Amino acid sequence: MARSLSWDNLKYELQPWIRTAIDAMGFEIMTPVQASTIPMFSGNKDVVVESVTGSGKTIAFTIPILEKVVKEVLSGSPLKRGHFYSLIISPTRELSKQIQDVVEAFLAYYPSESCPIKSQLIVGTSSCSVRDDVSKFLENAPQILIGTPGRVLDFMKASTVKTSSCGVVVLDEADRLLDVSFEKDVESILGMLPKQRRTGLFSATISSAGNQIYRTGMRNPVKIAVKSKVQNPESLQINYIVVKPEEKLHHLLNIINNMRYRKCIVYFPTCQAVTYFYSFLKHLSDISKTRDDLEVYSLHGKLQTNSRIGTLAKFSTSLNIAVLLTTDVAARGIDIPEVDLVLQFDPPTNAEMFLHRCGRTGRANRAGKAITFINCGREEDYIDFLGVKNISLGELEISFRPVDELGVIFKSWVLQDRARFEHGIKAYAAFIRYYSKHSASSIFRLQSLDYVGLAKLYGLIRLPRMPEITKYMSADATPSEGWLIDPPLDLDHFSYLNKQMERARQEELKKTKEISDKKKLKSELKKKNAAWSNKTTSKETRKERKVKLAEKRKAIEQKIAEAGSEDESDGEEDWKDLVRRNKKAKTCSQIQGDFSDL
Numbered sequence: 001m002a003r004s005l006s007w008d009n010l011k012y013e014l015q016p017w018i019r020t021a022i023d024a025m026g027f028e029i030m031t032p033v034q035a036s037t038i039p040m041f042s043g044n045k046d047v048v049v050e051s052v053t054g055s056g057k058t059i060a061f062t063i064p065i066l067e068k069v070v071k072e073v074l075s076g077s078p079l080k081r082g083h084f085y086s087l088i089i090s091p092t093r094e095l096s097k098q099i100q101d102v103v104e105a106f107l108a109y110y111p112s113e114s115c116p117i118k119s120q121l122i123v124g125t126s127s128c129s130v131r132d133d134v135s136k137f138l139e140n141a142p143q144i145l146i147g148t149p150g151r152v153l154d155f156m157k158a159s160t161v162k163t164s165s166c167g168v169v170v171l172d173e174a175d176r177l178l179d180v181s182f183e184k185d186v187e188s189i190l191g192m193l194p195k196q197r198r199t200g201l202f203s204a205t206i207s208s209a210g211n212q213i214y215r216t217g218m219r220n221p222v223k224i225a226v227k228s229k230v231q232n233p234e235s236l237q238i239n240y241i242v243v244k245p246e247e248k249l250h251h252l253l254n255i256i257n258n259m260r261y262r263k264c265i266v267y268f269p270t271c272q273a274v275t276y277f278y279s280f281l282k283h284l285s286d287i288s289k290t291r292d293d294l295e296v297y298s299l300h301g302k303l304q305t306n307s308r309i310g311t312l313a314k315f316s317t318s319l320n321i322a323v324l325l326t327t328d329v330a331a332r333g334i335d336i337p338e339v340d341l342v343l344q345f346d347p348p349t350n351a352e353m354f355l356h357r358c359g360r361t362g363r364a365n366r367a368g369k370a371i372t373f374i375n376c377g378r379e380e381d382y383i384d385f386l387g388v389k390n391i392s393l394g395e396l397e398i399s400f401r402p403v404d405e406l407g408v409i410f411k412s413w414v415l416q417d418r419a420r421f422e423h424g425i426k427a428y429a430a431f432i433r434y435y436s437k438h439s440a441s442s443i444f445r446l447q448s449l450d451y452v453g454l455a456k457l458y459g460l461i462r463l464p465r466m467p468e469i470t471k472y473m474s475a476d477a478t479p480s481e482g483w484l485i486d487p488p489l490d491l492d493h494f495s496y497l498n499k500q501m502e503r504a505r506q507e508e509l510k511k512t513k514e515i516s517d518k519k520k521l522k523s524e525l526k527k528k529n530a531a532w533s534n535k536t537t538s539k540e541t542r543k544e545r546k547v548k549l550a551e552k553r554k555a556i557e558q559k560i561a562e563a564g565s566e567d568e569s570d571g572e573e574d575w576k577d578l579v580r581r582n583k584k585a586k587t588c589s590q591i592q593g594d595f596s597d598l
C-alpha cells in the first residue's frame with residue numbers, strides 16, 4: 001500500500017463514523033486527488049480541483065462537506081427553520097441523484113440518534129413542483145442540498161428558504177456549470193449565498209473554464225491538479241475506427257454483437273438519433289438479429305426525469321450484457337463501475353466532452369476501452385487535433401464486414417411506417433445542425449459532409465430539401481429528384497401505421513387536393529417543407545440580415561474611431577480582432593448554449 005495515500009496519513013483525523021463508512025465501502029487507500037483535496041477543503045480553503053475522470057472527486061468533496069456539516073450540527077446551535085448548511089450543484093439530474101446516493105451511503109454510518117443529518121435532491125421532475133420541494137424541505141429540515149442550477153435557483157427564490165447559513169458550496173463539473181448555458185443561474189445562486197463561505201470547483205476539464213472560475217467569488221483558491229502525461233486515465237484505452245457513414249450501423253452491430261464486454265454506452269449526437277436507432281435495434285432484437293442475451297436501453301434529455309433516473313438504475317443494476325444508447329446528457333460524471341466499453345457513433349462537439357464520454361469507462365483503475373467512429377476524409381484530422389490536446393488514440397483496423405441483410409431489413413422497417421420515414425429525416429436534419437456546431441469547425445465542415453452516405457445511414461429513401469444540401473452538393477452528385485431508391489415512392493400512398501395519424505394525414509391530403517389555386521398550393525407546400533430546417537433563404541430575410549450586418553459594422557468602426565486609433569494598420573487589426581472575437585463569442589454560445597438536441 002502506498003504509505004502516503006493511506007487514510008491514516010491525512011493531516012487530521014477523520015470522524016470515526018466517516019472512517020467506518022470508508023472501510024465498509026472497501027476503499028483501502030485514498031486516490032491522489034482525495035489525498036490532496038480533503039485536507040485543504042476540510043480546512044479553510046477554497047479549492048479548484050482538476051483530475052482525470054473516475055479518479056474519485058465525488059468523495060474528495062463529500063467527506064469535507066460531511067465534516068463541516070457535522071461540526072455545525074454538534075456546535076450546539078440548532079439549524080433554524082428554512083436554513084441549510086451546504087449545497088452541491090451539478091449539471092444533470094442523473095449526476096445530482098448519483099451524488100446524493102454517495103452522500104447517503106456515508107450517512108448510513110452516521111450515529112444519528114441525537115440529530116440526524118439529511119440530504120435533499122432539488123431537481124426538476126414532472127411529479128414534484130418547486131413548491132413541493134420547499135414543503136418537503138421545511139418538513140424534513142435537511143442540512144445538505146444537491147441539485148441542478150435552474151431548479152435550485154427557483155427553490156432558493158422561495159421566501160421561506162433561507163440561504164444565510166450555507167457555509168460550503170460545491171460546483172461539480174464546474175466548467176460545464178460556468179459555460180453560457182448555466183452561468184447566469186449559477187451566478188445568481190452564488191450571489192444569494194453568504195460571502196464568507198467555502199467554495200469548491202471540481203472537474204476533469206476545469207482548465208476549459210478559464211477565467212470564469214474567478215466569477216464564483218472564491219477567495220485565494222488553492223488549485224489542485226492531479227496530472228499525468230495524458231489527459232485520460234491510464235487504465236483507459238482509446239481507439240478510433242475510420243468508417244464510411246453508410247457502414248457505421250454495420251460496425252456498431254458487429255461491435256455490440258461480437259466484442260467482449262459487460263456494459264457498453266453508445267453516444268449518439270442527438271436525441272433524435274438515439275430514439276431512431278433505439279427503435280430499429282429493438283426491431284432487430286425482435287427478429288433476432290442481435291444477441292438474445294443483450295438488453296438495450298435508451299436515455300436522453302427529452303425524457304421525463306423519473307424515466308431517465310429509472311433507466312439509468314436499470315442499466316446499472318442489470319445482470320445481463322447491457323447497452324445504453326444515449327447523448328451527452330449522460331457524458332459527465334455518471335459512474336457505473338461495470339461499464340467497460342464506450343462507443344462514440346460520432347465525435348462530440350468539443351474535446352472536453354470527448355474526454356468525459358470516454359471517461360465513463362476505465363474508472364478507478366479498472367480497465368476500459370473507448371472506441372470512436374471517424375468518418376473517412378477530412379474528419380481523420382481530428383486524431384491529430386486531439387493529439388495536440390494530449391489525448392492519444394490508436395487506430396483499430398477492423399475490416400468492414402456487412403451484417404447479413406441489414407440494408408434490406410432497415411429499408412423494409414422504414415417503409416412499413418411513414419412515421420419512421422419522418423423520424424429518419426428529423427434525425428438526419430438534427431445531425432446536420434449538430435455538425436454545424438463543432439468547435440473544431442475547420443475539421444467538421446458542412447461542405448465536406450457525405451450527404452448521401454449519411455442519408456443511407458439514417459435509412460432515408462429520399463434526400464430532404466435542406467439549404468445545406470442545395471448549397472454544398474453539386475447537381476451531378478445529387479440523385480435524381482433526391483431519390484435514393486429505384487423506383488421512387490408515391491409519397492401520397494405512404495401511410496402511417498398509427499390509425500389516428502393516418503386519418504389526419506388523409507384529411508390533410510384531401511384538403512391540399514382541393515386547393516385549386518396553384519399559387520396557394522405552392523405556398524402551402526412550401527410551409528410544410530420549411531419544417532426540416534430552421535434556415536431560411538428567402539430574399540426578405542437575407543436583405544434584413546445585410547442591413548443588420550452593415551449597422552453592426554458601422555457601430556464597431558465608430559467604437560474604434562472613438563478609441564482614437566492613430567495608426568491605420570492598428571485600426572485594421574482592431575477591426576479584424578473585434579469581428580473575430582464577435583464571431584468566436586457567437587460560435588461559443590452556439591456550441592455550448594444550445595443543448596436542446598441532447
Ligand SMILES: Nc1ncnc2c1ncn2[C@@H]1O[C@H](COP(=O)(O)OP(=O)(O)OP(=O)(O)O)[C@@H](O)[C@H]1O
Pocket residue numbers: 026027028029030031034051052053054055056057058059203204332333334335337359363364
Ligand atoms: N479511494 C478510493 N478507492 C477506490 N475506489 C474509489 C475511491 N474513491 C472513489 N472510488 C471509486 O471510484 C469511482 C469513480 O469515482 P468518482 O465518480 O468520484 O470519479 P470522478 O473523479 O468524479 O469522475 P468524473 O470526472 O467522471 O465525474 C467510483 O466508483 C468510486 O466508488
